[in-house]
Every structure is written in C-alpha cells, then in structure tokens.
Amino acid sequence: MAALTITRERGGWWHAYVCPAHGVELDHGDLLGDPFPRAGAACRYGCRVDTEAVRGARTVLAHQAAAQRLRHLACGGPAERSEALRLLLEYAELYAALPSTHPGAAGWMLHGRLFHQALTEAIWAVAVSHAIRTLAAHRDMRAELAALLPFLRSLGDRAGEARAELRHKGEIRSNYTAWLAAAETCCRSAALAVEGADPDTVQLAGHYGLFEHMRVAMHEDGWEWEGSTYYHLFVLHAYLLALRGGEPERLPGDIAEVLGAMITALAGIATSAGTLPALHDGPYRREAQSAEISEVATLADQLFAGAPLAAVALAAGKDTATELPADLVGWFTGPRLPARTVRRTFPDAGYAVFRTAGIHALLDAGPHGGGHGHLDKLSLYLYADDGTAWQPDPGQVPYAHRSFRTHYAGTKAHPAFRVDDAEQAPCDAVLDGDTGRCTGAYDGVSAVRRIVTDPRYLLDILVLEADTERLLTAQLRPGTDLDVVAQGPDRARTVWGDSQSAVMTGQHVSSPPAEFTVVAHPGPADDPARTCQGVDWSTTGRHAVFVSVYQSAEATPPVRRLSLSERTVHIDLADGTVATHSIGR
Known part of the structure; x- marks a missing residue:
C-alpha cells in the first residue's frame, strides 16, 4: 500500500x-x-x-x-x-x-x-x-x-x-458537549500515556464534564433527550470512546445505569434482525453510520454482559465494508457489568414498541425533541421481524439540502395525522401504555392513537376530534411497494412488500367514510429521488375514526373483514372467529 x-x-x-x-x-x-x-x-x-x-x-x-x-x-x-x-x-x-x-x-x-x-x-x-x-x-x-x-x-x-x-x-x-468532553478526556489520557503514566479515564471523564452531560442529557428511560436514534448513538459513541482503559466496576452507580439504559434502549427499538428505526433526525441508511453502529455495539458488549447489541451489530455489518479499528480489543479493564433488562416502552421519549404476528411496530408519542425533532406526532412505524421497512421513519438527508431537509422533518413525510393539509406544530405528545395522545399539533384538535396486539394481528385505532369542521387525514407512508384495492366507500385492502421482501397485508375501515387516495411521495431519505406510493386517508368533519389491522403474510388465520360499529372494532378471521375491540374514544 x-x-x-x-x-x-x-x-x-x-x-x-x-x-x-x-x-x-x-x-x-x-x-x-x-x-x-x-x-x-x-x-x-x-x-x-x-x-x-x-x-x-x-x-x-x-x-x-x-x-x-x-x-x-x-x-x-x-x-x-x-x-x-x-x-x-x-x-x-x-x-x-x-x-x-x-x-x-x-x-x-x-x-x-x-x-x-x-x-x-x-x-x-x-x-x-x-x-x-x-x-x-x-x-x-x-x-x-x-x-x-x-x-x-x-x-x-x-x-x-x-x-x-x-x-x-x-x-x-447539546450533543456537541459529549464529544467536546470526550476530546478533552481522550487528549489528556493520551498525554499521560506518553508521559509514562497510567490514565485514570473514569476520574478524567468526571473532571471534564462527561458524567455531567450524562446526568442532564438523558431521560430516565435511557433515551438522549432529542429522541433521535442517530444522536443517541452519537453521544453514546463519545462516552464509550472516552472511557478507554476504565474499569467498569469503578463507574459511579448512576453513570453505569445511564450507559446500560442507553444501550438497552437501542436493543429495545431494534427489530429481531437488528434493524434500528431512524427516529427523528439522522440518516436513514449510511455506510459511515453503520460502521459507527458496529463500533458502538462492540464496545457495549465489552462493558455489559449479555451481548445486548449483537443483532444490531450483525445488521450494521451487512451495510458497511469498513474494518473495525484494531485498538478496540480490551477497551475496558476488569469484568463486565451485569446484563441489563431490555425494555420496549419508553415513557419519557414517548416510544412504545409492539411485536406480534411477524410485525415490529413503533408508536412515536413523545416530546418534540428540540432542533432535531420532527413534526411527526403519533406516527406508527411498521417493520418485519427480518427488518423489511414496510412503513419506516424516513430519516433525514444531509442538512445542507434545505428543501429536502424541510420535507423529511415535516408531517407529510411521516405516517402521522394531518389537519387541513397543514403541517403539525412543534409540540409534545404523551404516551400512556399502548396509547399516544396529542392536543398541541393543531389548534382545536385532539388525537388519540391506540395499538392493540393479538397473536394473530396488530390493530391500529386513530381517533381525531376537532372543535369545528376540518379536513382530517391519516397518512400511510410505505418504504416498500404498496398495492391498494378499494373495497367500498369506507374500506380498502393493502399489500406491502414484494417477492424480494417480507409481505404484510392491511385491512382499513373508517367512520365516517373517508377517501383512501393513493399519493406519490419521496421515499426514505437515503434516496429522496425515489418515488414511493402512499395513501392520504381523508374526510371532512369534526370527528373521524381510522382503523387498520395488519398481518404478516405468514400469520394465521388471515383477516377476512374489518368493520366498525358505534364503539367497537370487529375483526372477522378465516377460521370463523370474530374478535372485538373497543374503539376507546
């Protein structure tokens, strides 16, 4: 060479x-x-x-x-x-x-x-x-x-x-603080090593403000305050790199808990195959980010027992040819910390993960997230267990492209709700178990989205209430092929994916009847020039209920019909059974 x-x-x-x-x-x-x-x-x-x-x-x-x-x-x-x-x-x-x-x-x-x-x-x-x-x-x-x-x-x-x-x-x-403190810590550690001393990186990390940042920038549920997958990984990477040579058992107890919660938060939102949804600002798919994910996973597995990010590392490794740095071996000294429990619900960040019938779903119902937040309250993201992105968070383009950056931060790019064809206002939603609630996206409009899991299907119930007559819209934003079949004025059937990917079917019904209109939209942010087919599901009024039931192609028995009565969802299955669920408004 x-x-x-x-x-x-x-x-x-x-x-x-x-x-x-x-x-x-x-x-x-x-x-x-x-x-x-x-x-x-x-x-x-x-x-x-x-x-x-x-x-x-x-x-x-x-x-x-x-x-x-x-x-x-x-x-x-x-x-x-x-x-x-x-x-x-x-x-x-x-x-x-x-x-x-x-x-x-x-x-x-x-x-x-x-x-x-x-x-x-x-x-x-x-x-x-x-x-x-x-x-x-x-x-x-x-x-x-x-x-x-x-x-x-x-x-x-x-x-x-x-x-x-x-x-x-x-x-x-600011996420800047994490890297600035890491740079101070690493530069001083290197200088001490050159001088023949053994750097105490745990002590140095405390001195240069790294631990202070962990204590103020993380939610109690483990998420970095902006709620972005990318920036969460970004600051976690800085923390782990700064602690080279440190003994895990010497970390302050609260700092060990923060690091464990951050790592298991990533494991919690990942699909079974290790795909990480690109929540809020951050690349949808980028080779350099995959290399960073691989490095973070390698370091995390040296800090905590149980290989919490093994699947994530495997998935990232398929998207990068970059060789891991050779200096990662023996990054920490001493035994690893005990394995942490992976959680699926994050009330502070507002994320809830649901897994059923071959579907990995994520409901976004939390704080706006500052400058890296998106206008996407109550979005529902849908992935296959193998990582197929049926309806992903689309991610973000490099920031210098102003028009596409605005688009991907906006409501129309997300599987969220929209009123009067306008963008949501920056606002916070609230996650309550399996339900997200939002009253700040549009004046005079409240939105409630509830996700119900059953071993046979995943049910999505979105209820919009307005104080005056408004144009109320639910959005479907696929990242895969989408076939749409109208089945009447109030219902439709969809098929997501193709012969090269996992396939999901959807049944959709609304009250009152709403137009289920196919629309073109830019695909995920790794290729904005690629056009995808989505749906704007719209009705004019003061009240609307949009209900969808999803199954992977392998789920049995298949759903034959979806219908609504005044307060109940009825799901007719091919084995002759009928499941009912309260609309809950």
Missing part, C-alpha cells in the same frame, strides 16, 4: 456533501488515495458537483478517514507505527500553524480551527488521540511522541473552550 498523504486543506461542513438535484450524499471515492475528482463529486444519478462547500465537505471526510487510518497504523508492526508517528507529527505541525478559528464557518456554528465546527474537530481529535495513546504503549516511542504533547494540549484546550462556550449559552445538554 502506498504511503498515506494527509491533505493540508482545512475542512468545511460534511453535510454539504449532497447532490442539489437529487438530495443524495455524493460518492466518497477513495478518501485517502484520490484527490477531489476533476469533473466534480459524483451523484449516483450521474450528476457532477464542484463547489467550494462540496470540496470542503469532502476534505472533512478525508481528515476523518485519515484519523481512523492512524488508529489502524498505530496497532501495526514497527513500519506501520513509524508511519503513524510521521503522519501525527505532520498533523501537529499543520494544526499549530492554523489561526484560532476557521474563517469559513457560518455564524451559527461553534467554530473549529481545522474544520468549520468545533464538533467535527472534537470527533477527529478523539481518533487522533487514541492513535497516540496506542503508540505510547511502546516505551521505545515515548521520547519521539513527546513532541506531540503541545498538539494534544492544543486539541484539548480548544475542545474545552468550545464546551465552556456552550455552558455560557445554557446549552449544556
């Missing part, structure tokens, strides 16, 4: 690495071997994009890839370790020559030096510091590594300054 050459260009904002026409992330190419393409960065649809923002975004990706490569080199033989040292000294020289802040950063950003954002710089610094710490295990290299101590000090100081700025703004819960 040719010697690695690091770019001396400063990085921008990776979210700008997106096709303006199609909303897809641009092709990375060989970040460590290839310069920026002469014709421009490629889009999967054939576009070529060359702007200053796109070049800066690719430079971010190149620096981050170089930092990960340094972690691998540091674990290699003498030649690889010497190469890692050479590159680290180059980075130290480059960083020392930079002005204190990046002049190209937007005004809203927390400025970095090598990158637009201090957050990006902290992520890079964590990887760089781990490479240095790995090299420091070789006593014969410590004299040369001492030249990197000012570099580590500068990286840690910059992260500390940015963290202090967030504290001054009252934004201590």
